[in-house]
Amino acid sequence: MVSTKEIKHLAKLAHLHLSEKAIKKYQKELSKILDYVSQLQKAKIKDVSLMENFGFLRKDETWLELIAQGEKLLAQAPLKEKDFIKTKGIFAQSKKTIKRSRKIQ
Amino acid sequence: MNLNFLTIQEALKALKTGQFSCLELVDLCLRKIKKKNKGLNVFLSIFEEEAREGAKKIDKKIKSKAKLGRLAGIPLAIKDNILVKDKTCTAGSKILKDYQATYEATVIKKLKAEGAIILGKTNLDEFGMGSSTENSAFGPTKNPFDLTRVAGGSSGGSAVAVAADMALGALGSDTGGSIRQPAAFCGLVGLKPTYGLVSRFGLIAMASSLDQIGPLAKNVDDTALLLSVMEGKDDLDSTSFEPQFKILLPVMPKIQNFKIGVIKEFLEHRGLAKEVKNLVKKIMEKISQKIVIKEVSLPSLNLALACYYIIMPAEVSANLARYDGIRYGASKIKEKDFTGNLEELYFKTRSENFGPEVQRRIMLGTFVLSSGYRQAYYQQAQLARRQIKKEFLEVFKKVDFLVCPTTPTPAFKLGEKIKDPLEMYLSDIFTVPANLADLPAISLPIGKINGLPVGLQIMAGPWQENKLFSFAKAIEVICS
Numbered sequence: 193m194v195s196t197k198e199i200k201h202l203a204k205l206a207h208l209h210l211s212e213k214a215i216k217k218y219q220k221e222l223s224k225i226l227d228y229v230s231q232l233q234k235a236k237i238k239d240v241s242l243m244e245n246f247g248f249l250r251k252d253e254t255w256l257e258l259i260a261q262g263e264k265l266l267a268q269a270p271l272k273e274k275d276f277i278k279t280k281g282i283f284a285q286s287k288k289t290i291k292r293s294r295k296i297q
Numbered sequence: 298m299n300l301n302f303l304t305i306q307e308a309l310k311a312l313k314t315g316q317f318s319c320l321e322l323v324d325l326c327l328r329k330i331k332k333k334n335k336g337l338n339v340f341l342s343i344f345e346e347e348a349r350e351g352a353k354k355i356d357k358k359i360k361s362k363a364k365l366g367r368l369a370g371i372p373l374a375i376k377d378n379i380l381v382k383d384k385t386c387t388a389g390s391k392i393l394k395d396y397q398a399t400y401e402a403t404v405i406k407k408l409k410a411e412g413a414i415i416l417g418k419t420n421l422d423e424f425g426m427g428s429s430t431e432n433s434a435f436g437p438t439k440n441p442f443d444l445t446r447v448a449g450g451s452s453g454g455s456a457v458a459v460a461a462d463m464a465l466g467a468l469g470s471d472t473g474g475s476i477r478q479p480a481a482f483c484g485l486v487g488l489k490p491t492y493g494l495v496s497r498f499g500l501i502a503m504a505s506s507l508d509q510i511g512p513l514a515k516n517v518d519d520t521a522l523l524l525s526v527m528e529g530k531d532d533l534d535s536t537s538f539e540p541q542f543k544i545l546l547p548v549m550p551k552i553q554n555f556k557i558g559v560i561k562e563f564l565e566h567r568g569l570a571k572e573v574k575n576l577v578k579k580i581m582e583k584i585s586q587k588i589v590i591k592e593v594s595l596p597s598l599n600l601a602l603a604c605y606y607i608i609m610p611a612e613v614s615a616n617l618a619r620y621d622g623i624r625y626g627a628s629k630i631k632e633k634d635f636t637g638n639l640e641e642l643y644f645k646t647r648s649e650n651f652g653p654e655v656q657r658r659i660m661l662g663t664f665v666l667s668s669g670y671r672q673a674y675y676q677q678a679q680l681a682r683r684q685i686k687k688e689f690l691e692v693f694k695k696v697d698f699l700v701c702p703t704t705p706t707p708a709f710k711l712g713e714k715i716k717d718p719l720e721m722y723l724s725d726i727f728t729v730p731a732n733l734a735d736l737p738a739i740s741l742p743i744g745k746i747n748g749l750p751v752g753l754q755i756m757a758g759p760w761q762e763n764k765l766f767s768f769a770k771a772i773e774v775i776c777s
Contacts, residue, residue, distance in 0.1 A: 194664070198664075199660070202660045202663045202664055202667070203660065205663050205667065206614060206647075206656075206659045206660055206663045207618075207621070207640075207643040207644050207647055208644060208647055208648045208651075208656055208659065208660070209641075209644035209645050209647075209648040210648065210656075217653075218656070218657060218660060221657060221718055221719075222657065222660060222661060222664070224718075224719050225606065225657075225661060225718060225719055225722070226661070226664070228603060228606070228719055228722075229603040229606050229607050229665075229674070229678075230603075230674075231600070231603050232600055232603045232604060232607065232674070232677050232678055232681055233673055233674075233677060235600050235677070235681060237677070237680045237681055237684050238684075239684075239687075240680055240683035240684045240687060241680075241683070242676070242679055242680065242683070248535050249535060250532040250533065250535065251532070255533075257400070258400065261399045261400060264383075264397070264399045265399050267397075268396065268397065268399065268624065268625035268626075269623070269624055269625065270622060270623070270625075270626075270627075270628035270630050270631045271628070271630045271631070277623065277624060279623050279630065279639065279642070280630070280637070280638055280639040280642050281638075281639065282639055
């Protein structure tokens, strides 16, 4: 069983903005799913351990084909300025927050 | 003449001997697509010009008796989560609605190098998440056997492209059954390879330790041919392996040398429809006259679905973090009246462009990985996964193949399961174990119930695709 408070927390971690209606809907659905998958906690699992990861590294060579796509890659960005991808400032406040902090002052 | 009812092998022969031209074949497919696509909703994009240009090049090669590739002139459909360079790749999502692929998937390079013609990209559940193609942002794909029913998912579009004779073969991807289940629902052969046999480079990632690209076709021979072109270690996919054996076209085996296992936990499953169980039993009775069939038990399989629906969403939550409205895809920042900050850019871009199933799985994954829950859920699921794989490997020391129905029921009605996510997840019960255990698994059509196709699933040990294809070919003959 997962609470609406936990759903709000999960949404924040997952970078999702949910309406109150959506929070209630996901709370019901995720509670049901988590109840089902929780059966795993009672399972007796023995004689296995978490294995190391496998995977192979390729040669440390420049992938020229990708470099050649530079302009096409940049063309995908929603907002650009010259050769830069443009986005919102990390510490910039939204106009709402600025208004709110001015009110407090 | 109905060219599309040909198999790939028949088409290759006919093209080489000049019975018809590649352009005629491709034009026929394109006409079929134009006629049926609106009603069935199969293709999200159609590469008419490139397909016709490609066909003309193949015809020139045939005329000049130049060396031809192994798939020369064969029109194929590609699931829209596999990148074809300079073409839109949506992953069935609003967030990638206008995304243009800047590079090509390794499998596409390989198919093109052997002369295959790419007809277009097919509909899918958003980011491969679903078992019906009802989770696509662009509408569901309908089952050609009954337009009120689902095509299956998430490779529904690819399955219908072949079943409705719009293409001679297709590529799908399979994370928990997304090739095999739509193949079963649409009367086709569909294979999920051993994990690592086919490169995932250029496949839009859903759950990286489970995803595999695989073929869908009308028969076992065609499926094997497609796989033989796609397989192989790729430097650009560190999880791909050099296969122990090259994939060959199957030969008819001496099936009396094989030992078959029937999975007790699956045949006794309460969700399994009686008619499906009886059809599978009928086939088993036919085979049992020639070979040893024993009942095997894999008790950990009762944990498989729970295990899958913890591990898969965990990986989904990580893989979909990249869709943030900054480097590609839909973005709030494009809207003139957007005045939000960076956090609002992320949050609103994602919530407004991901569908509900995607958001559900991202949050589920976030939960099982979060502090306080990670050990109880994610770590426990990883241990369960090891146990499931261990049990399978033990069983494959005693039998060559495991058989069971691919799905508990034939294709269900549109709208029947979409309102209850857990109900939808339960329909994956027979297919997810092969993904968890990294095993090859094939679905082949064994008959119909009330006009709806039913699939038989055969699983084999790791890297045993050649053996699997041979046995599947024998079953195909028995069923025909």
